[in-house]
Amino acid sequence: MLPGRNASHYRLTAVSARFGFELVSESDGARRGRLTLAHGTVETPAFMPVGTQGAVKGVTIDHVDALGAEIILGNTYHLHLRPGDDLIARLGGLHAFNGWTRPILTDSGGFQVFSLAGRRTVTEERVVFQSHLDGSECSLAPESAADIQSRLGSDIAMVFDECVKWPVTREDAAAAMHRTLRWARRGRDRFEALSSGQVPEVARPTPGQAQFGIVQGATFKDLREESVAGTVAVGFEGYAIGGLSVGEPSDIMYDLAGHTAARLPRLSPRYLMGVGMPNDLVECVARGIDMFDCVLPTRNARNGQLFTRFGPISIKNAKYAEDLRPPDPECACATCRRHSRAYLRHLYMAGEMSAAALNTVHNLHFYLDTMRGIRKAIEFGRFGEFRQRFLDTYTRPSSD
Amino acid sequence: MLPGRNASHYRLTAVSARFGFELVSESDGARRGRLTLAHGTVETPAFMPVGTQGAVKGVTIDHVDALGAEIILGNTYHLHLRPGDDLIARLGGLHAFNGWTRPILTDSGGFQVFSLAGRRTVTEERVVFQSHLDGSECSLAPESAADIQSRLGSDIAMVFDECVKWPVTREDAAAAMHRTLRWARRGRDRFEALSSGQVPEVARPTPGQAQFGIVQGATFKDLREESVAGTVAVGFEGYAIGGLSVGEPSDIMYDLAGHTAARLPRLSPRYLMGVGMPNDLVECVARGIDMFDCVLPTRNARNGQLFTRFGPISIKNAKYAEDLRPPDPECACATCRRHSRAYLRHLYMAGEMSAAALNTVHNLHFYLDTMRGIRKAIEFGRFGEFRQRFLDTYTRPSSD
Numbered sequence: 001m002l003p004g005r006n007a008s009h010y011r012l013t014a015v016s017a018r019f020g021f022e023l024v025s026e027s028d029g030a031r032r033g034r035l036t037l038a039h040g041t042v043e044t045p046a047f048m049p050v051g052t053q054g055a056v057k058g059v060t061i062d063h064v065d066a067l068g069a070e071i072i073l074g075n076t077y078h079l080h081l082r083p084g085d086d087l088i089a090r091l092g093g094l095h096a097f098n099g100w101t102r103p104i105l106t107d108s109g110g111f112q113v114f115s116l117a118g119r120r121t122v123t124e125e126r127v128v129f130q131s132h133l134d135g136s137e138c139s140l141a142p143e144s145a146a147d148i149q150s151r152l153g154s155d156i157a158m159v160f161d162e163c164v165k166w167p168v169t170r171e172d173a174a175a176a177m178h179r180t181l182r183w184a185r186r187g188r189d190r191f192e193a194l195s196s197g198q199v200p201e202v203a204r205p206t207p208g209q210a211q212f213g214i215v216q217g218a219t220f221k222d223l224r225e226e227s228v229a230g231t232v233a234v235g236f237e238g239y240a241i242g243g244l245s246v247g248e249p250s251d252i253m254y255d256l257a258g259h260t261a262a263r264l265p266r267l268s269p270r271y272l273m274g275v276g277m278p279n280d281l282v283e284c285v286a287r288g289i290d291m292f293d294c295v296l297p298t299r300n301a302r303n304g305q306l307f308t309r310f311g312p313i314s315i316k317n318a319k320y321a322e323d324l325r326p327p328d329p330e331c332a333c334a335t336c337r338r339h340s341r342a343y344l345r346h347l348y349m350a351g352e353m354s355a356a357a358l359n360t361v362h363n364l365h366f367y368l369d370t371m372r373g374i375r376k377a378i379e380f381g382r383f384g385e386f387r388q389r390f391l392d393t394y395t396r397p398s399s400d
Numbered sequence: 401m402l403p404g405r406n407a408s409h410y411r412l413t414a415v416s417a418r419f420g421f422e423l424v425s426e427s428d429g430a431r432r433g434r435l436t437l438a439h440g441t442v443e444t445p446a447f448m449p450v451g452t453q454g455a456v457k458g459v460t461i462d463h464v465d466a467l468g469a470e471i472i473l474g475n476t477y478h479l480h481l482r483p484g485d486d487l488i489a490r491l492g493g494l495h496a497f498n499g500w501t502r503p504i505l506t507d508s509g510g511f512q513v514f515s516l517a518g519r520r521t522v523t524e525e526r527v528v529f530q531s532h533l534d535g536s537e538c539s540l541a542p543e544s545a546a547d548i549q550s551r552l553g554s555d556i557a558m559v560f561d562e563c564v565k566w567p568v569t570r571e572d573a574a575a576a577m578h579r580t581l582r583w584a585r586r587g588r589d590r591f592e593a594l595s596s597g598q599v600p601e602v603a604r605p606t607p608g609q610a611q612f613g614i615v616q617g618a619t620f621k622d623l624r625e626e627s628v629a630g631t632v633a634v635g636f637e638g639y640a641i642g643g644l645s646v647g648e649p650s651d652i653m654y655d656l657a658g659h660t661a662a663r664l665p666r667l668s669p670r671y672l673m674g675v676g677m678p679n680d681l682v683e684c685v686a687r688g689i690d691m692f693d694c695v696l697p698t699r700n701a702r703n704g705q706l707f708t709r710f711g712p713i714s715i716k717n718a719k720y721a722e723d724l725r726p727p728d729p730e731c732a733c734a735t736c737r738r739h740s741r742a743y744l745r746h747l748y749m750a751g752e753m754s755a756a757a758l759n760t761v762h763n764l765h766f767y768l769d770t771m772r773g774i775r776k777a778i779e780f781g782r783f784g785e786f787r788q789r790f791l792d793t794y795t796r797p798s799s800d
Contacts, residue, residue, distance in 0.1 A: 053750045054743070060754045062734055083721065083746045091724060091742055099738040321483065324491060334462055338499040342491055343454070346483045350453045353753055354460045 018208030019237045021269045028384035030285045032375055035071075035269055037103040037155035038208035039095060042070045044269065044290040045374050047281065047367045048105060050298060053078050054088075054098040057298050058360035061099050066334070067364050068372075071103040071155070073293045076148050077112035081131050081138065085151040093153025093205030105293070106154035108145045108187075108214075111242070111274070114163040122162070124179070142187035146211070150194045153205030158240065159187040161214040166247040173218035180216045181230040187211070188234050210237035212271060218243055219252055221259050228263045238269040241289075245275045253280070258287030278307055278370055282390050285374050286383070297367045301359035304348045307366040309393050313341075315359065320345045333365035418608030419637045421669045428784035430685045432775055435471075435669055437503040437555035438608035439495060442470040444669065444690040445774050447681065447767045448505060450698060453478050454488075454498045457698050458760035461499050466734070467764050468772075471503040471555070473693045476548050477512035481531050481538070485551040493553025493605030505693070506554035508545045508587075508614070511642070511674070514563040522562065524579070542587035546611070550594045553605030558640060559587035561614040566647040573618035580616045581630040587611070588634050610637035612671060618643055619652055621659050628663045638669040641689075645675045653680070658687030678707055678770055682790050685774050686783070697767045701759035704748045707766040709793050713741075715759065720745045733765035 020036035033044040049056045049064060052075045056064050064072060074094055079085060091097050094104055113120055113127050120129035126141035140148075142160040149157035160183050162176040191211045193199050213236035217223030231239060241260050244253050257272055261284075264270050271291035272284050281292055297307065304315045308328040313320075315327070326336035327344065335344070335358040347355035370390070377386030420436035433444040449456045449464060452475045456464050464472060474494055479485060488497050494504055513520055513527050520529035526541035540548075542560040549557035560583050562576040591611045593599050613636035617623030631639060641660050644653050657672055664670050671691035672684050681692055697707065704715045708728040713720075715727070726736035727744065735744070735758040747755035770790070777786035 053746075053752060055747055055750075055752045055754050058753055060734075060757055061738060082750055083742075087722060087742075091722060091740075096724075097740075097746075098743055099740075322487060322491060324496075334460075338461060340491075340497075340499075342483075342487075343498055346453075346497075347455055350455075350482055352453060352455045353458050353756055354455050356753055357460055357757060 019210040021238065021267065023267065025379055025381070027378045027381045028286065028387070029288055030374070030378045030383040031288055031290055032378035033269065033290055035103075035290075037071070037210065038206045039101065039103045039155050040070065042103055043375055045281075045285045045371055045378075046071060046291050047371045048073045048291065048293040049364055049367075050075075050293055050295045051098070051100075051104075052295075053082070054094060056360070056364075058302055058356040059298075059364070063357070063361055064100070064364070067361065067368055069102070069364070069368055071105060072100060074104050074106045074152065074154060075109070075112065076106050076145060076152070076158075077109035077140070079106075079152060080109065080140075080148050081133055085148045089151035089153070089203035089205065093151070093203075095153060096205070103155040104152075105156040105212075106149045106152050106158065107273075108149070108158040108160040109140050110145070110158075110161045110214075111163050113140055124182070142183040143190040146187050146190040146194060147199075147202045150191075150199075150202050150204045150209065153203075153209070155206060155209060156238065157191065157209055157211045159184050159191075159211060159213050159236065161216060161242055163216070163243055163246075164218055166218065166243075168218050170220055170223070173216075173220055174223055177216040177218075177223050177227045180214065181227065181234075184213050184231055184234045184236075188213070188236065212236050212238040212240050212269075214240045214242040214273070215260055215264070216243045217260075219248055219256055221256070224256060224260045225263060228260060232265060236268075238271060238291075239264045240271040240273050242273050244272065245280070245294075250280065250283075254283050254287065257284050257289060261288035264288075278367065279391055279394050281367070281370060282374065282387050286387055297363035298360050301363040302356045304355070304359065305363075306344075306359055307363050310396060311394050315341060315345050315348050317345075327362055328366070331362065331365065331369075333362050333369075335359070335362040335365075419610040421638065421667065423667065425779055425781070427778045427781045428686065428787070429688055430774070430778045430783040431688055431690055432778035433669065433690055435503075435690075437471070437610065438606045439501065439503045439555050440470065442503055443775055445681075445685045445771055445778075446471060446691050447771045448473045448691065448693040449764055449767075450475075450693055450695045451498070451500075451504075452695075453482070454494060456760070456764075458702055458756040459698075459764070463757070463761055464500070464764070467761065467768055469502070469764070469768060471505060472500060474504050474506045474552065474554060475509070475512065476506050476545060476552065476558075477509035477540075479506075479552060480509065480540075480548050481533055485548045489551035489553070489603035489605065493551070493603075495553060496605070503555040504552075505556040505612075505671075506549045506552050506558065507673075508549070508558040508560040509540050510545070510558075510561045510614075511563050513540055524582070542583040543590040546587050546590040546594060547599075547602045550599075550602050550604045550609065553603075554609060555606060556638070557591065557609055557611045559584050559591075559611060559613050559636065561616060561642055563616070563643055563646075564618055566618065566643075568618050570620055570623070573616075573620055574623055577616040577618075577623050577627045580614065581627065581634075584613050584631055584634045584636075588613075588636065612636050612638040612640050612669075614640045614642040614673070615660055615664075616643045617660075619648055619656055621656070624656060624660045625663060628660060632665060636668075638671060638691075639664045640671040640673050642673050644672065645680070645694075650680065650683075654683050654687065657684050657689060661688040664688075678767065679791055679794050681767070681770060682774065682787050686787055697763035698760050701763040702756045704755070704759065705763075706744075706759055707763050709790075710796065711794055715741060715744050715748050717745075727762055728766070731762065731765065732769075733762050735759070735762040735765075
């Protein structure tokens with residue numbers, strides 16, 4: 001244990017009274033927990049469907065509700081540009097705007113901004129960038145990212161960080177990690193000012209908003225350790241591991257996620273950003289991760305890839321043209337209960353929008369159901385067994 | 401009454417035993433009826449959502465079910481080209497293929513084929529055309545259109561007809577109408593051979609399939625009368641009015657629909673093809689029409705037009721950017737229960753697919769709910785009053 005992390009956790013729990021995290025049980029390195037947020041509780045380990053523009057792509061909010069998702073993600077960068085956080089604040093925050101009543105986590109915009117290679121300038125003060133919508137000049141800084149997320153009214157705001165690509169030199173990784181630490185201090189100071197009512201001009205539709213810090217350091221373990229220590233010293237309600245799943249091999253990602261998670265405060269939630277494939281979720285739960293988000297289930301659905309217990313299948317494949325089986329015969333999702341591979345292939349080939357909706361419902365169900373299975377397994381102290389069985393089935397050569 | 405039409409109706413009811421139509425009540429020219437089809441009953445007047453490629457565009461089959469639609473339409477032309485009626489027959493017919501368990505009506509392909517100007521050649525025998533998908537040469541004839549629909553297994557098949565554009569000369573309209581009559585005879589002969597088991601090589605997943613004839617004659621009343629007499633003489637389970645709503649002014653369309661409907665067998669269902677706007681439905685129910693189909697609620701939804709009791713609104717309009725009201729505050733659809741105009745505008749402007757789904761759910765609900773209101777009004781003998789109130793509200797300048 002790093003010195004002071006529990007103290008930091010408890011101090012911060014007091015700052016945002018509605019936030020809570022309890023560990024329910026542990027099994028084979030995996031943690032079964034419960035997050036208490038302003039808009040409800042979230043059982044962990046949890047997968048958060050990505051709702052970039054205030055909507056989970058391909059499906060309606062009713063679909064996401066019916067799938068049993070307990071928390072979704074919104075993107076600060078996209079919502080700031082369109083429709084604008086000012087507008088969303090005037091309408092009562094993101095929940096009032098999109099009709100989703102359960103918790104929302106907003107990212108900080110850092111990842112998107114740093115992806116705009118060639119259209120952004122980074123200084124110590126802020127990042128200046130061109131909007132991908134109309135080329136207009138915009139900027140984000142630790143303070144404004146906190147303000148935007150305050151206006152959006154998410155349950156969990158993320159601190160503004162500097163992301164680096166993979167591969168990256170040690171020097172560049174260290175510089176970005178150190179800047180992320182300085183920005184963490186600024187972002188937390190602003191968040192605390194917002195929380196304690198010192199910035200009345202910035203709307204705060206969710207008074208009980210929490211804020212998570214982000215650990216950087218690329219694939220350098222000592223940099224990750226330094227980042228953990230510095231981020232925990234600032235103190236946040238939870239901690240994210242950023243800068244992974246950006247192209248590095250899986251085994252490196254698993255190793256770094258595990259190495260970092262083990263050094264984070266035991267009593268705070270741990271969120272591995274942007275991960276991943278179904279087997280990645282299982283492997284990283286085994287390394288102590290509590291929360292995940294990823295565009296794969298939704299994006300791949302739109303491209304015709306369906307996840308099943310026996311691994312992913314591409315519904316475009318001609319061999320499914322007359323296959324009357326559902327994507328996964330044991331799956332209980334609305335798509336599998338009603339439709340065959342043959343029909344889903346037809347919809348995809350015919351360019352029907354409902355292909356995206358039906359595929360997305362199935363893939364999100366698969367992810368959320370995998371998490372339900374993981375949680376049950378941990379509760380029964382059988383996570384190691386679950387993990388082995390899941391991976392054996394998922395990576396077994398398919399008979400289809 | 402034209403001579404022989406009831407006789408023809410009763411004779412044909414025997415040919416396809418599962419088909420039935422009863423008139424429940426009448427009010428101010430409007431008819432409240434009940435269709436009995438192979439896959440269930442349909443309360444009339446009815447609106448049939450269009451499911452061109454075996455899917456209602458923008459929404460899932462679950463959505464269409466939840467909306468309470470009792471019958472949907474499928475397009476013979478599109479399904480013949482992709483995925484192919486042979487494939488659909490091997491999989492058990494269109495119902496088994498798309499998971500829709502209630503009745504389906506398939507058009508004959510005539511309208512689509514005649515829309516392929518410059519890519520089709522019409523002879524007495526058949527129409528040869530190029531596929532819009534790959535340019536390959538295909539053909540449709542009265543017999544093959546019946547065979548394709550037999551393989552699709554719809555509850556109601558439409559006879560193959562020749563459609564003309566508007567405006568059209570009397571000479572061209574008469575020629576197409578006469579050919580349609582000759583094709584009606586051929587189409588009916590083939591249908592009867594299929595129904596009575598004389599063509600075992602053509603799959604027939606819905607043995608109780610019915611077939612409707614189509615009255616043509618453009619805007620010439622005497623041609624329409626001749627077409628009615630000839631079509632009824634051939635004898636079908638129901639009769640459609642084709643060739644209207646192809647560009648002619650509304651008052652001409654209403655006049656022709658009324659003139660034609662009044663001459664059709666009282667005890668057979670009357671289907672006005674391709675109509676129309678919500679006020680068109682009310683006006684044509686007043687003229688004795690029982691069934692409608694139209695792409696407007698679904699197509700316009702995808703273009704951001706929402707139908708409301710106070711007329712259509714364009715959700716793109718900047719004035720809705722901060723409008724927290726649902727599209728129609730008194731509407732009970734899933735979209736209006738959860739979402740505001742502001743959110744729907746945002747989804748549309750941001751290019752989210754769920755905009756199409758949510759708008760389509762609302763528009764189909766509006767159409768189906770209008771039909772529910774019409775049916776109730778006829779049952780209570782108050783259709784005249786309903787019609788007046790609907791039209792007053794629908795065409796009143798909106799306050800939005």
